Amino acid sequence: MVQRTRLDEDSCPVARSVDAIGDWWSLLIVRDAFDGSRRFGEFQRSLGVAKNILTARLRALVAGGILETVPASDGSAYREYVLTAKGRDLFPVVVALRQWGETHWFGPGEPMSRLLDRRDGRPLRTLEVRAADGRPIRPEDTEVERVGEGGQD
Template sequence: MKDPQAEEHCPVARALDVIGDRWSLMIVRDLFDGLQRFGELQKSLGVAKNILSDRLRKLVVEGVLRVEPAADGSAYQAYALTPRGHDLFTLVVSLRQWGEAHCFAPGEVHSELLDTADQPLARLEVRDANGRPISAADTRVRKVDVAAG
């Protein structure tokens, strides 16, 4: 059984507390895709309004999104990514690339993320401080010694 106190020192656990459910990440994805309004997000995601409201509220509280007046001057509100939210771009691209590689049959069609010149993105790589590509086998985690205080 996991020690819940140990997880408070884990960046992965803390990140998942903020954005670790399907709807939160799909909202972030849609904001990267240019959607901004509640109705647009609800239509795109097909999620129940109460769940969408809850996730949007949480993402605002966590500083991932901000609420701003709609650009068209209407009474509607728009949601925008904060700098903290924009920092999730690499994660969204990584999940997309993993999904492309592992969740579709060969030749099966799927959406594509292209750069502004309509070119596909290079596969993301993890690199060390010197720029050398590394794998999980080349890393280690230094755990926090909670007993040492």
């Protein structure tokens, strides 16, 4: 069996983040948690993923501090999964992926789900990366300050 390369000690923040949530099932679980899913069965119905895979991904997200389990909101014996502060901090990442997908993976007029501002029912403004002084930043406007040998950025 091929062993997965661990990146949890890499000097690159992107590598560590991908190590924590880079699995596509995990990111879709986080997406569903933002959409209100809380129970195992809700995640499984939404994603259509096998129970063993879902169990493993949920355990990893809990172990990573992205989700936590809490008593069921209806008072039953079940447990529910809720986003932690660390998990909620993934919201801009999920929005950025959504907006990138809307731009690059759908044809003109092709139906897609939409993320709307609950207050006014309008789509969100496209996310932008900005410098500390507020000006828009493009990839060519940045550089990576590398640390030591061994890490990749």
